[in-house]
Amino acid sequence: RKEVEQDPGPFNVPEGATVAFNCTYSNSASQSFFWYRQDCRKEPKLLMSVYSSGNEDGRFTAQLNRASQYISLLIRDSKLSDSATYLCVVMVISGGYNKLIFGAGTRLAVHP
C-alpha cells in the first residue's frame, strides 16, 4: 500500500467550478499534514497546512480526518491560475527528526 495515495487526475474543470481532491495516508504516526502545489518542472510550494478542525484560506479549504486517515482539499471558484499539480504531503516525526512523505499528486487543469 502506498504511504500517501491520491487520485492522479487530471481534473479538467471550467473556470468558476468547485473541485475537491482526496488523499489517504497509511502511516498512523503521521503528525503534520500539508497541501503543496507544484507547477510543471518547478519546486513544490506550500499551499496550506491541514488541521482536524479544518482550515480555510480564501477559496481553499482543507480538512483532516485522523480516524480514517483521510485528507481533503476543496477549491472554490476555480481560476485559470489554479492549474497545477496538488501534492498531498504528510510529515512523520520520530526521534526528534522529521521527513515529508509526498503523494504522487493530482493534476488540475482549469479551462476558460
Next chain:
Amino acid sequence: EPEVTQTPSHQVTQMGQEVILRCVPISNHLYFYWYRQILGQKVEFLVSFYNNEISEKSEIFDDQFSVERPDGSNFTLKIRSTKLEDSAMYFCASSEDLGHGYTFGSGTRLTVV
C-alpha cells in the same frame, strides 16, 4: 519573502563523474533536507540534516551520496560516480522547526549522459 537558493539550475554530467549540488537555506532555519524527483514521478526523501549531522536518510541515499555544511550558509549534496538513473530534479529544503512546513529551493535539474 526568504528563499532557499540552489545552484546550478541545470547540470549535465557524464556517467561516472562526481557532481556537487549547492544550496543556501533560509538563514534562521535549523533543519535541512534534500529531496529528488525523477521526471513524471513523485517527490522522494533523500536525507535530513540537523546540528551538523545526518539525522535520517532513505534507502536511495547510499554510499555514493554525501552531504555537507562546509560553512554557516551552504548545504551541499555530493554524488560520486553518477549513474544514468541519478538523472532527476534535486530539491533542497529547509525548515525552522519540527512540524513546520518546508520551504523548497527551485531545484537543480541533473542530467547524466
